[in-house]
Amino acid sequence: MKRLLLSVHDVAPCFESEVDRLADLLSGLAGGPRLAMLVVPDHWSRAPVGAAPAFQARLRGWADAGVEMFVHGWTHKDSAADRLGLSGTAALKAKHMTAGEGEFLSLSRTEAARRMRDGKALVEDITGRPAAGFIAPAWLYSDGAKEALVDCGFALAEDHMRVWQPGAEDRPLARGPVITWASRSTARTASSLAFAALARQALHGLQTVRIAVHPGDVTKDSLLRSIERTVTAFATRRAVSRYADLNLI
Template sequence: MAERRLAVVLHDVAPATWPDYAPFVDAIDALAVDLGPIPLTWLVVPDFHHQGLCSADPAFIERMNARLARGDELALHGYHHCDDSPPPRTPYELLMRRVYTREGEFQALDEAQAGQRLDRGAALFDRQSWPVPGFVAPAWLMGSGARRALVQRSFVYTSDRRRLYSLPDLLPLEAPGLVWSARSAWRRGASRVVCALQHHQARNADLLRLGIHPVDMRHPWVRDYWLNTIAALIQEGRRPITKRAWVASQTPGAHAP
């Protein structure tokens, strides 16, 4: 049987969200002292909610450089992480862009718009000498224009709620994930139930992803859920791995950094 793996993925990473994440990341590093290395995948937003480029914050850049030096991975996570496209025009768009999320930045962009944001994000990474192996759309939502733009660029992978995709051929790799919707009490209650079911269903998956968000950190019992789940999965035999390393292990001819 193949070794089972675990990807710990921090979403919406930016200077504005660092105060939420800092104690949690310290706690993960403390777990690693006893459980072994826990490399993290950081999904970095270049200009989170139009608040300014993350590259303009020297402390943030220093932190990300330090995480890379530890063996972590940085991936591009949209550009603004907010949906500033024209209002939804169909019931499906209304559902996905206003009910499921209001931050599906790449759902309604056309190919040219998506390509411009992908290029600007990749350029920001390049200026910091950060590898940019992956692109993950905010809320995992990409319209057809964004997909066309993505496959024309040099990213190694992308992902949705259930799969990773090797690029440019969009080869699907099963990778179920757990994620909470923590922005309201009823969503947190529902997430506890849904995650328990999904965890059980994915217990034999080769890779299990944990999709963690800054808002999770604002609720102590959600934060504790993630820490306890990470520890339990490692103790059960799952070995932490970055998303890029996992894709490389599954894709002939690919190489992890």
């Protein structure tokens, strides 16, 4: 069966209205709350979910309705000190693939595991359900972070090009680029719109297509129109599914 996976990233109290809008959009296109939410426990150390009881209630309600809840880092922000330790490919990723948000790109196994465990405990305490998995901010992982996924017992992980079960990275459950959009500059917006248009034509052969949206997407009508066209193009040809529907190894 060909599948479509939908996700809302950066779910945090500071983006509650944006998350509401995106969740309503995706649910309407998917025929129900068949989507995942990626919860940031304390976005940029300014929006702690643990101190937001009303938002916690929203998360429980979404989870009760069937939304899958992933842990999405801890703060979603790296530090200048972290970036100083990067070199080679990792340094290029930090510079070009994210605006200071590659939180797990330079972490040691021990530190990554600490943040993962704390995030997992928070999400599970709030929702009363096991976390669906862990997805690093900007989809960027250090080697230590990938090892920590196994230590923390996450069922699933994801990067730009695949979904895998921790401990079995060489046998992905899904392959292919995630379709996402960028709002932080005119050039990046234009590039993401062009890629989405190409993807609507070129990615139908994939067994699993992934679409990810972010709070910033609601700031530009062009992005919202593209999201609607892209979700519709794939949802009419495949089953809108849960990450848990992937065949676990």
